[in-house]
Amino acid sequence: MRTWSGQVLALAIATAHLFAQRGDSVRYVFRPVVVEDSLRRVVYAVPRAELNRNELVQLPATTVGDAVQAMPGVFVRNYGGLGGLKTVSLRGASATHTVVVLDGIRLNVAANGLVDLGQIPTSLVEHVAIERGSRSAAWGAGAIGGVLELSLHRATNEAAIVGGIGAFGERSLRFELAHGFGRHSISVAGDLQYSRGNYPFTFSEFGTVRRVERTNGDALLGSAVLQWSWQLPSVATSLVVFGRTSERGAPGAVLQGAIENAAARLDDRELLAIGRVETGTESQRRWTFRFALRRFDQHYRDSLARFRGPSGADDRFSAFDVASVIEAPRLRSSEWWIAPKAEAYLNTLRGNLYRIGAGSYAERLQLGAAIEAGWSHLLDSAQLVAVESALRGDRYSDVGSAVTGSLQLRWLPRTFPVGGRASIGTSYRPPSFNELYYQNFGSTDVRPERSFDVNLGASLVGSTLRCDLDAFALWIRDQIIAVPRSAITWSVQNAGRVFSRGAELLLDWRDDRWRMVASGTYQRVTYDDRSSFTYGRQVIYTPELVGMARLEHRLWDAVVVTGQVTYLGTRYTQTDNAPSSALDPAVTFDLSLRVGLPMEPLVLVLEADALNLFDAQYAIVRNFPMPGRSWRLRVGARWNGGA
Amino acid sequence: MRLHHLRLLVVAAMLLVLSACGSNTTTEPTPEPTPADSVALVVNQGTFGQDNASLTRINFRTGAVDLDWFGAANNGQKLGAIANDVALKGDTAFITVTTSKTIEAINIRTGKSVGRIQFTGQSEPWRITIVSPTLGVVTTTNGDGIAIFDPTTIQLVTTITTGPATEGVVVRGNYAFVANSGFGDLRQGEPHAGTIAVVNLTTRQVERYLNAGPNVRELVLSDDGKRLYAFYQHIYSQPDSLQGIVEYDAETYQELRRWRLRCGGSLQFYRGSLYAFDYDPAIYSAKNILRFDVSQQTVNPTSIPLPTGTTPSGFVFNRRDGSIVLFDARDYQSNGRVIVLSSSGQVLREYECGVAPVRAVLY
Numbered sequence A: 001m002r003t004w005s006g007q008v009l010a011l012a013i014a015t016a017h018l019f020a021q022r023g024d025s026v027r028y029v030f031r032p033v034v035v036e037d038s039l040r041r042v043v044y045a046v047p048r049a050e051l052n053r054n055e056l057v058q059l060p061a062t063t064v065g066d067a068v069q070a071m072p073g074v075f076v077r078n079y080g081g082l083g084g085l086k087t088v089s090l091r092g093a094s095a096t097h098t099v100v101v102l103d104g105i106r107l108n109v110a111a112n113g114l115v116d117l118g119q120i121p122t123s124l125v126e127h128v129a130i131e132r133g134s135r136s137a138a139w140g141a142g143a144i145g146g147v148l149e150l151s152l153h154r155a156t157n158e159a160a161i162v163g164g165i166g167a168f169g170e171r172s173l174r175f176e177l178a179h180g181f182g183r184h185s186i187s188v189a190g191d192l193q194y195s196r197g198n199y200p201f202t203f204s205e206f207g208t209v210r211r212v213e214r215t216n217g218d219a220l221l222g223s224a225v226l227q228w229s230w231q232l233p234s235v236a237t238s239l240v241v242f243g244r245t246s247e248r249g250a251p252g253a254v255l256q257g258a259i260e261n262a263a264a265r266l267d268d269r270e271l272l273a274i275g276r277v278e279t280g281t282e283s284q285r286r287w288t289f290r291f292a293l294r295r296f297d298q299h300y301r302d303s304l305a306r307f308r309g310p311s312g313a314d315d316r317f318s319a320f321d322v323a324s325v326i327e328a329p330r331l332r333s334s335e336w337w338i339a340p341k342a343e344a345y346l347n348t349l350r351g352n353l354y355r356i357g358a359g360s361y362a363e364r365l366q367l368g369a370a371i372e373a374g375w376s377h378l379l380d381s382a383q384l385v386a387v388e389s390a391l392r393g394d395r396y397s398d399v400g401s402a403v404t405g406s407l408q409l410r411w412l413p414r415t416f417p418v419g420g421r422a423s424i425g426t427s428y429r430p431p432s433f434n435e436l437y438y439q440n441f442g443s444t445d446v447r448p449e450r451s452f453d454v455n456l457g458a459s460l461v462g463s464t465l466r467c468d469l470d471a472f473a474l475w476i477r478d479q480i481i482a483v484p485r486s487a488i489t490w491s492v493q494n495a496g497r498v499f500s501r502g503a504e505l506l507l508d509w510r511d512d513r514w515r516m517v518a519s520g521t522y523q524r525v526t527y528d529d530r531s532s533f534t535y536g537r538q539v540i541y542t543p544e545l546v547g548m549a550r551l552e553h554r555l556w557d558a559v560v561v562t563g564q565v566t567y568l569g570t571r572y573t574q575t576d577n578a579p580s581s582a583l584d585p586a587v588t589f590d591l592s593l594r595v596g597l598p599m600e601p602l603v604l605v606l607e608a609d610a611l612n613l614f615d616a617q618y619a620i621v622r623n624f625p626m627p628g629r630s631w632r633l634r635v636g637a638r639w640n641g642g643a
Numbered sequence B: 001m002r003l004h005h006l007r008l009l010v011v012a013a014m015l016l017v018l019s020a021c022g023s024n025t026t027t028e029p030t031p032e033p034t035p036a037d038s039v040a041l042v043v044n045q046g047t048f049g050q051d052n053a054s055l056t057r058i059n060f061r062t063g064a065v066d067l068d069w070f071g072a073a074n075n076g077q078k079l080g081a082i083a084n085d086v087a088l089k090g091d092t093a094f095i096t097v098t099t100s101k102t103i104e105a106i107n108i109r110t111g112k113s114v115g116r117i118q119f120t121g122q123s124e125p126w127r128i129t130i131v132s133p134t135l136g137v138v139t140t141t142n143g144d145g146i147a148i149f150d151p152t153t154i155q156l157v158t159t160i161t162t163g164p165a166t167e168g169v170v171v172r173g174n175y176a177f178v179a180n181s182g183f184g185d186l187r188q189g190e191p192h193a194g195t196i197a198v199v200n201l202t203t204r205q206v207e208r209y210l211n212a213g214p215n216v217r218e219l220v221l222s223d224d225g226k227r228l229y230a231f232y233q234h235i236y237s238q239p240d241s242l243q244g245i246v247e248y249d250a251e252t253y254q255e256l257r258r259w260r261l262r263c264g265g266s267l268q269f270y271r272g273s274l275y276a277f278d279y280d281p282a283i284y285s286a287k288n289i290l291r292f293d294v295s296q297q298t299v300n301p302t303s304i305p306l307p308t309g310t311t312p313s314g315f316v317f318n319r320r321d322g323s324i325v326l327f328d329a330r331d332y333q334s335n336g337r338v339i340v341l342s343s344s345g346q347v348l349r350e351y352e353c354g355v356a357p358v359r360a361v362l363y
Helices: A002-025 A053-058 A433-437 B002-021 B069-073
Strands: A048-051 A074-078 A086-090 A098-102 A125-132 A146-152 A159-166 A170-181 A184-195 A200-205 A208-213 A219-231 A235-249 A265-279 A288-302 A313-327 A336-351 A361-380 A383-396 A400-413 A418-429 A449-461 A465-484 A490-510 A514-527 A545-555 A559-568 A586-599 A602-611 A619-621 A630-639 B039-044 B054-059 B083-089 B092-097 B102-107 B113-118 B128-132 B135-139 B145-150 B155-161 B166-172 B175-180 B195-200 B205-211 B216-221 B227-232 B244-249 B255-260 B268-270 B273-280 B285-292 B302-305 B312-317 B324-328 B335-341 B347-355 B357-362
Touching: A053 A125, A053 A586, A074 A619, A086 A098, A086 A146, A159 A602, A170 A630, A361 A433, B039 B083, B039 B335, B039 B347, B054 B069, B054 B347, B069 B102, B083 B128, B083 B357, B092 B128, B128 B166, B135 B166, B135 B175, B145 B166, B145 B175, B155 B205, B166 B227, B175 B205, B175 B216, B195 B216, B216 B268, B268 B312, B273 B312, B285 B312, B312 B357, B324 B357, B335 B357
Parallel strands: A098 A146, B166 B216
Antiparallel strands: A048 A125, A074 A086, A125 A146, A159 A170, A159 A630, A170 A184, A184 A219, A200 A208, A219 A235, A235 A265, A265 A288, A288 A313, A313 A336, A336 A361, A361 A383, A383 A400, A400 A418, A418 A449, A449 A465, A465 A490, A490 A514, A514 A545, A545 A559, A559 A586, A586 A602, A602 A630, B039 B054, B039 B357, B083 B092, B092 B102, B102 B113, B128 B135, B135 B145, B145 B155, B166 B175, B175 B195, B195 B205, B216 B227, B227 B244, B244 B255, B268 B273, B273 B285, B285 B302, B312 B324, B324 B335, B335 B347
8 A cells, every 4th residue: 555655656746746847737736635637636735826838838927926926825016117126925925925936046136135026037937836825935035925836948949030020118138048969958039128108097196187107117127147058977067047137216196296206217227147967867866956146236315315315315335145955865665765955045235224333234144954855645545635835943143043944744545536635824924124124224233033824625526617615714923014203204113914715716717729717815804903093904004805817719720819807806095994094906919919920940930919998097006007008919939840 | 038037047947946956066064163273284294105195184072083185175186295284374284295395275264275275396394383474484394404485375485495304393483493403324424414504584584503412403483582493313323322402592502401301392482382292212102291380490201191091193272262182193004193281281181083194383
């Protein structure tokens, strides 16, 4: 019996690997356990949703921030326009509670704990996966709401180039080149996007409703990825260099009589190099080493910010991070496995608003060790139970240490295409440098935030249908929030308690020509401090209901038409949920067309998007208007070298 | 002719009916006769970036509260972003809406907007005082000075540069005293930061600067106008720096006394005593109101306890009965409260108001 279940587990791993190699044919490919191959039952240990390369191409999205907005459990706080900040919140937690991982390296900036997903173009991304729930034991600090994993695109076309135009002065260009020689392969891909960002919106000012244009919304984003890999029989080596730059306006809220930050500019430069060495082969025990260097410079200036002095604001921040991750070979028997991992991160930051009088410099060394273990057992001939757990310890040079853990249980019957899962987990987030040291705001007294979550879910997987349903409860303690010191000055302290609970649904049906994907999230996210008058109120900027439905139709083999409707429920901007502070629900409808016309040896590419077709006027963040109706058209060609 | 008159009468009647049916028609509120100081017009600052400053009208006699009185009286119009002060001239209240760069003038009987001064450039109106029917003075914060306006015509007259980040202002005779705060850390190194500019309103020139202290924010005059009091605030980057109050002779400009202590703002002079919040940095809030009997040679402040669980953001005295009208901003992100206290701090009544109440006038 034990041998049988061990074979099932081995089969599962092998099948998962096969699925991963098949890429587009199967969407859900990460660490599944398959009990019976013919039924292809796949149940993740934790709630998970993914977007593969093909889906990213189909979506009317140019950045990751736009692409993930309709995934279960996700709320993207979008400040509007190409250059507007876009951060991801999961399960009602804040954006700093989402860990963003790029090719195995955490991207969250030590300064504020955030990642601006509006700065990562979808054209350079191969795969997106979102794991929901408190996952620090597996992914480290910050994974209170969950994890967003990104894999950079590995160019497969010998050459491709696509250029485009769009509304509000949009211009875009993307390209990729790939070449293999012997055991080496090298590829480079780039993406350039520009928009004037002067989209119109309606605005009521001094009792008159007017249609005005967004000002200072222009943005120029440039990104590139260089990848080199070297494959030997027992060692695989790769080096990925991801660089990006952006120059953009940073407009603030549109207010009666004033537009905040009307002259504010923000320039970013980021260079990330990730080296990876794997010893052994897939079927053997192997070590994996990752090493990353990252430099991130940001320059913010606002000549009109007179509260900062006669010449306004001129702030520079420069971060330098070093990361190393070692994953030891998995120890395996027929029923259990153990996978140890260790990592070290060094984050440094220089900024002219930090630690006044103490060098304007902050640094943090983090050492972490984790062990993941799994055990599976065939209860009888019809049911398999799998248990996975993780335990992790982290030591920080500036904020002490933390221990986190998680436990996941999966149940898989053989006779029905349904599986169940249950999990619990703990997480934490250390204070960011801003929360510790930022002038007039930070406090060295703040402690790490803590969380605990429970998840119950089920998956139904058929030949044409997949359905995932999850219910969750998430408690966040010691949340670091800004509290007023005076009417104009705020400072952080551990004052927040939040209780989030809800349900998430993902439905995916397809046949040869049609595909329908629907997702929905219901979340009740409330303040949980019984002594506060806000107890039981919905946390600000957390919609109770978010939903999406997408219908794809493949006309001939070369043409795909996609329509997508997205719903964003009511959000409150006041903690007492006063009716006057409610932001109305928003419904947007997008239409996209993708054509790939083979003309040997080329494939001609045509991409057209019509966004927000019905010109919905809305804001996700109050007074940061979103674009109304707009369009985008791109043409280009791919050359596969006769492959 | 008679038929013509009849038609006119019918048309007029129809217009009357139609206008009564119109959804956006507002009924002119009937001014109600109220005793003096029984109505409070509360200025709610709102939250940064939210455009949700508002005016709450509280009738202490009837208990009626109009949460967003300005919006209700002006067809839903917003007051704007970050309101900070209010001053009265007869039946007109002038409200400074700082980020929106306006002084909104309203009729205090109806709430209707009767005019607006729109500033441009860096000038953002903050504290306001009405000197006479034709002279009003307002600080312009980022405009680094004051603006002089005519309250009768509701027109801007001129601006005068005084120093970095002007906040408080009071006028005595022909002179305006203007607090150049320097916004604490942010502009403390600039010339005249932390001083009080003495402005001759006839020549419109700064005649001298009085040293006050870092981040000087609020000014009040004694009832007889002979003493000037200035509140300067803690510099956040210097944990050991203290804040305090300075007393000047308003005629000779000589500094008379200085009290260094962790008091908060909302400086008031009432019936011979000076009042200010007793700020507790441990809870980022005030726990008491301090009373300084400045008629004494040696001043030992006494405390008026504030209700627990409040985030005091300002107070005024009701001159009719001596009660304290306290503003509770709660968490500054929700509707606040107006709490009426006895002179000893006992809670008498509570009313809801808008977000972050900071000032009020009683009439």
